[in-house]
Amino acid sequence: MLDVRGIILHFRGVAALSDVSFKVRPRAIHAIIGPNGAGKTSLLNCISGVYRPQHGSIHFDGQDISRLSPSARTKLGIARTFQNIALFKGMSVLDNLLIGRHVHQKTGVLGGGIYWGFGQREEIEHRALVEDIIDFLEIQHIRKKVVGTLAYGLQKRVELARALALAPRLLLLDEPMAGMNAEEKEDMARFVVETAEERGTTILMIEHDMGVVMDLSSQVTVLNFGEKIADGPPEEVQGSAAVQEAYLGEPSELSA
Amino acid sequence: MSSLDRLGHDDTFPKLLVRNARTMPDKVALREKEFGIWQSFTWRDYHDHVRDFSLGLVALGLKPGENVAIIGENRPEWVMSEIAAQACGAASVGLYQDSNLADVAFVIDHCDASVVVAEDQEQVDKILDLLEKLPKVRWVVFTDPRGLRKYQHEKLISFTDVEARGRALDTEQPGLWDANVARGKVSDLAIISYTSGTTGFPKGAMLSFSNLLGMAMNLHAVDEKRPGDEFVSFLPLAWIGEQMMSLSSALAIGFTVNFPEETETTAENIREIGPHVMFAPPRFWESMTSTVQVKIMDTTPFKRFMFNLCMPIGRKVADLRFEKKPIPFRLRVLYRLAYWGLFRALRDRLGFTYIRSASTGGAALGPDVFGFFHAMGVRLKQIYGQTEISGISCIHRDEDIQSHTVGIPIPETEVRISADGEILSRSPSVFMGYYKNPEATAKTVVDGWLHSGDAGYLAPDGQLVVIDRLKDVMKLADGTQFSPQFIENRLKFSPYVKEAVVIGHHRPFLTAMLCIDMGVVGKWAEKNRISYTTYTDLSSKPQVYDLLQREVDLVNEKLPDAARIAKFVLLYKELDADDEELTRTRKVRRGFVEERYAEVISALYGEAPEVAIDTTIKFQDGKTTRIRTTLLVRKLSMGKVA
Numbered sequence: 001m002l003d004v005r006g007i008i009l010h011f012r013g014v015a016a017l018s019d020v021s022f023k024v025r026p027r028a029i030h031a032i033i034g035p036n037g038a039g040k041t042s043l044l045n046c047i048s049g050v051y052r053p054q055h056g057s058i059h060f061d062g063q064d065i066s067r068l069s070p071s072a073r074t075k076l077g078i079a080r081t082f083q084n085i086a087l088f089k090g091m092s093v094l095d096n097l098l099i100g101r102h103v104h105q106k107t108g109v110l111g112g113g114i115y116w117g118f119g120q121r122e123e124i125e126h127r128a129l130v131e132d133i134i135d136f137l138e139i140q141h142i143r144k145k146v147v148g149t150l151a152y153g154l155q156k157r158v159e160l161a162r163a164l165a166l167a168p169r170l171l172l173l174d175e176p177m178a179g180m181n182a183e184e185k186e187d188m189a190r191f192v193v194e195t196a197e198e199r200g201t202t203i204l205m206i207e208h209d210m211g212v213v214m215d216l217s218s219q220v221t222v223l224n225f226g227e228k229i230a231d232g233p234p235e236e237v238q239g240s241a242a243v244q245e246a247y248l249g250e251p252s253e254l255s256a
Numbered sequence: 257m258s259s260l261d262r263l264g265h266d267d268t269f270p271k272l273l274v275r276n277a278r279t280m281p282d283k284v285a286l287r288e289k290e291f292g293i294w295q296s297f298t299w300r301d302y303h304d305h306v307r308d309f310s311l312g313l314v315a316l317g318l319k320p321g322e323n324v325a326i327i328g329e330n331r332p333e334w335v336m337s338e339i340a341a342q343a344c345g346a347a348s349v350g351l352y353q354d355s356n357l358a359d360v361a362f363v364i365d366h367c368d369a370s371v372v373v374a375e376d377q378e379q380v381d382k383i384l385d386l387l388e389k390l391p392k393v394r395w396v397v398f399t400d401p402r403g404l405r406k407y408q409h410e411k412l413i414s415f416t417d418v419e420a421r422g423r424a425l426d427t428e429q430p431g432l433w434d435a436n437v438a439r440g441k442v443s444d445l446a447i448i449s450y451t452s453g454t455t456g457f458p459k460g461a462m463l464s465f466s467n468l469l470g471m472a473m474n475l476h477a478v479d480e481k482r483p484g485d486e487f488v489s490f491l492p493l494a495w496i497g498e499q500m501m502s503l504s505s506a507l508a509i510g511f512t513v514n515f516p517e518e519t520e521t522t523a524e525n526i527r528e529i530g531p532h533v534m535f536a537p538p539r540f541w542e543s544m545t546s547t548v549q550v551k552i553m554d555t556t557p558f559k560r561f562m563f564n565l566c567m568p569i570g571r572k573v574a575d576l577r578f579e580k581k582p583i584p585f586r587l588r589v590l591y592r593l594a595y596w597g598l599f600r601a602l603r604d605r606l607g608f609t610y611i612r613s614a615s616t617g618g619a620a621l622g623p624d625v626f627g628f629f630h631a632m633g634v635r636l637k638q639i640y641g642q643t644e645i646s647g648i649s650c651i652h653r654d655e656d657i658q659s660h661t662v663g664i665p666i667p668e669t670e671v672r673i674s675a676d677g678e679i680l681s682r683s684p685s686v687f688m689g690y691y692k693n694p695e696a697t698a699k700t701v702v703d704g705w706l707h708s709g710d711a712g713y714l715a716p717d718g719q720l721v722v723i724d725r726l727k728d729v730m731k732l733a734d735g736t737q738f739s740p741q742f743i744e745n746r747l748k749f750s751p752y753v754k755e756a757v758v759i760g761h762h763r764p765f766l767t768a769m770l771c772i773d774m775g776v777v778g779k780w781a782e783k784n785r786i787s788y789t790t791y792t793d794l795s796s797k798p799q800v801y802d803l804l805q806r807e808v809d810l811v812n813e814k815l816p817d818a819a820r821i822a823k824f825v826l827l828y829k830e831l832d833a834d835d836e837e838l839t840r841t842r843k844v845r846r847g848f849v850e851e852r853y854a855e856v857i858s859a860l861y862g863e864a865p866e867v868a869i870d871t872t873i874k875f876q877d878g879k880t881t882r883i884r885t886t887l888l889v890r891k892l893s894m895g896k897v898a
Contacts, residue, residue: 128291131291131292132291135291141518141521143292198405
């Protein structure tokens with residue numbers, strides 16, 4: 001589904017990613033882990049189009065998307081959430097989600113301005129799609145609440161909803177469970193799994209909570225100092241010496 | 257003529273559904289909010305779904321005399337499943353969706369359910385986990401497919417698949433549905449309603465169509481509902497109160513039942529619907545009142561001014577109505593103004609614009625909350641009854657509402673008090689007995705009289721007053737009965753009282769130990785320029801004693817002469833669960849408290865006007881502090897001191 005080949009990204013002299021390659025299979029929950037500063041978010045930014053890597057290419061469904069703008073990638077079916085919530089805080093949940101549909105809006109200024117006819121029909125279609133997501137993520141009770149007034153865990157859920165409103169085939173999640181309490185995490189984990197299973201969306205996520213990663217993901221890629229040090233099913237990665245070293249220090253210290 | 261006769265031959269739920277689908281096919285029967293829109297089911301849709309599902313159950317092999325258990329949130333499928341089961345000659349058994357696994361397993365097994373209708377993944381998981389212990393269950397039907405796509409289980413089937421089987425059977429045997437409906441008799445078992453016993457396992461009360469519909473019609477006779485009325489169903493459908501409204505009454509009278517989108521959206525959805533009929537337990541009315549009060553504190557000064565200006569007018573009118581006194585002309589004019597200035601908007605906000613019948617039951621509701629709704633013109637009524645009498649035996653009449661009573665019996669119902677002070681009732685709606693438990697039945701119904709287990713008395717005007725569970729009632733030394741909890745609750749209705757402990761078992765008279773509410777009394781003290789330092793200091797102020805004495809006097813006025821509070825003290829500390837004085841659900845641990853405050857109690861029953869206290873209290877963080885103070889004992893004129 002997604003094929004990342006030999007990505008090299010550096011900011012002036014600082015290398016952020018050096019020669020990272022990996023593949024994401026369709027309908028997988030693929031996790032990227034690694035210590036702080038390993039380059040996880042940079043990698044996600046390369047995929048979503050915020051950064052342009054100096055070398056390497058990214059293929060999405062066989063198509064080379066390396067040169068495409070972020071919005072063009074969104075139209076192809078890549079959506080993301082951010083580590084720090086990026087929603088319109090002064091707007092209602094519903095409006096935030098409808099904005100997620102904006103990229104798929106076909107009505108122009110004229111058609112939308114006149115509203116009746118095509119504009120109305122399209123509006124209803126979008127609203128129905130958004131309502132389906134509201135039902136899916138169980139946020140009916142906050143549909144008309146202003147986002148800024150909501151609890152952090154709920155805002156995170158709204159952000160996921162906004163990303164789903166883009167109807168993506170590949171969903172990039174940047175630490176979806178950061179800063180949540182145990183109950184909120186459990187809910188979020190359920191929604192991530194259901195998104196993959198029920199909606200058939202492929203998920204690529206950065207996550208720090210090892211319990212979550214091991215439970216949810218089918219594939220794990222480990223980064224350390226911009227390099228890929230392991231790639232495989234969670235059990236395999238967990239046992240890898242390089243990973244233990246990156247997280248815990250020298251293996252000899254561990255056994256001592 | 258019994259009120260049941262008014263239904264003619266349409267005397268079961270399935271027959272009434274067929275009647276309604278015939279007489280008003282395009283009127284809305286059910287409404288459910290989904291995807292942000294109210295989705296309607298007409299009586300014809302309702303009927304067709306029930307027919308398909310019912311025949312589907314036949315196709316699955318459900319036989320007359322078997323039972324169907326239903327578990328889930330309030331949804332159209334819930335009520336459809338119930339009527340569908342009944343049309344097969346099976347009884348429906350509702351389960352509470354938040355019950356724990358042991359209770360679910362017990363009820364499903366005890367009621368011999370062969371089919372379980374479960375709403376969603378959460379409930380299906382519960383049932384599938386238990387399935388090994390439930391050999392009698394042949395099918396598990398789910399209504400919401402979400403998350404269940406991958407489930408493979410030979411006993412699992414979806415609601416729509418069952419309906420499809422039903423449609424197939426309908427084309428095969430076209431007359432089967434009509435024959436099944438016609439076969440139902442008014443005396444048939446309709447539902448088994450499990451009541452949570454405080455001790456031991458739940459008991460299943462068997463109720464027939466004649467029980468349920470008789471009660472609905474008798475209630476209707478004194479609390480009218482009309483076809484086309486709106487009702488919002490948000491309490492568990494397994495509960496008899498919700499069965500009475502959303503099924504028996506809705507089917508018999510033909511009003512519309514609305515299901516909220518989610519539990520969290522209930523208040524919002526009530527406002528959207530603007531129901532004509534409401535039935536809810538006290539906690540619903542209480543939380544609504546406190547929400548309003550909190551919001552008023554936060555609102556604009558003008559709105560707050562209007563609230564504080566108009567509310568007392570409404571209260572005054574409500575009080576005069578309670579006392580059945582005429583309302584002076586001047587007050588009438590003021591109330592009109594207050595209506596346009598406040599109550600109209602407030603009622604709209606709460607969803608009470610069209611409300612005609614509002615009732616509360618199940619526990620005591622404070623007079624303050626009661627008055628709040630009457631002030632804005634919502635004529636809230638108390639009801640009283642048990643599952644075993646199909647829900648209701650008493651209700652207030654429109655012209656005679658008092659906050660401390662539960663009204664008078666509905667038609668065809670008699671209520672009397674036994675020699676032990678227990679409330680007994682008799683009506684055609686008294687249940688058929690407990691399922692597979694004849695011993696319990698024999699203990700509950702004696703010579704046709706249902707023994708409620710509640711203590712109560714009939715006021716001189718014939719209104720029933722419920723005191724407490726009979727087993728919690730205590731006796732003074734001279735044999736006078738009293739309920740400490742009843743009196744404590746009434747004391748706690750005062751905003752100044754946080755906790756109250758009433759003492760008097762085997763003693764000559766009643767006394768009370770009160771804990772003041774630091775927040776409210778503190779504010780009051782500030783306003784009245786009384787300086788204080790700590791809780792202990794505040795509660796020993798004579799002015800605070802005077803304040804609390806007025807509150808106790810008010811409670812005493814409503815109590816029988818023989819069981820009035822004679823003396824009280826204000827405790828020097830709040831009762832606390834950390835000190836084991838309260839349970840975690842904030843119930844007083846009577847025995848422990850009486851032991852711990854033995855000194856105080858002996859002072860209450862002695863002659864001394866005060867008692868010296870020297871004690872240590874332990875804080876949450878393990879620190880201790882010593883308290884030395886003098887506790888005043890206040891004697892009241894109203895109480896008898898033998």
